[in-house]
Amino acid sequence: MLVSRLKIMLSATEVSGDIHAANLVRAIRKLCPSTNFIGIGGEKMREAGVDVRAFTVHMGTIGLLEGIKYYPSFLKIKSMAEKILREEHPDLVVLIDSRDFNLRIAYLANRFKIPAIYYVAPPVWAWPDCKTKRLDKKLTRVRAIFAF
Secondary structure, X not given: OOOOOOEEEEEEOOHHHHHHHHHHHHHHHHHOOOOEEEEEEOHHHHHOOOEEEEEOHHHOOOOHXXXXXXXXXXXXXXXXXXXXXXXXXXXXXXXXXXXXHHHHHHHHHHHOOOOEEEEOOOOHHHOOHHHHHHHHHHOOEEEOOOOO
């Protein structure tokens, strides 16, 4: 039986997400060494063997004013993510933290019928109900690293 090589896209825009993504990649590689990883993230992901298409960890923000500063960059990276999803059609998308950015990626993955898992999910209990419903409609699975 021929098994095709699994391709996973990861998206992490913060330092902690970059570290969690790198650890996840190493764990998956132990189980399935031929897995191909592409993504948006940082140096830790690259060191773990991810083909990082955009380095974003320097753009992790807290608050509206910091977010505005990086908004043009985030739009460009969102377009790049859409191109990856459309042209390379990964088997799975793994989103790590970064609620506002990664919900857009979840929407795109859903549009291209690619399963998306939110790993290190943001705290949904702090969200308005409408955002929680959006999350539910766009994701295949949500995984939290802490028990709440």
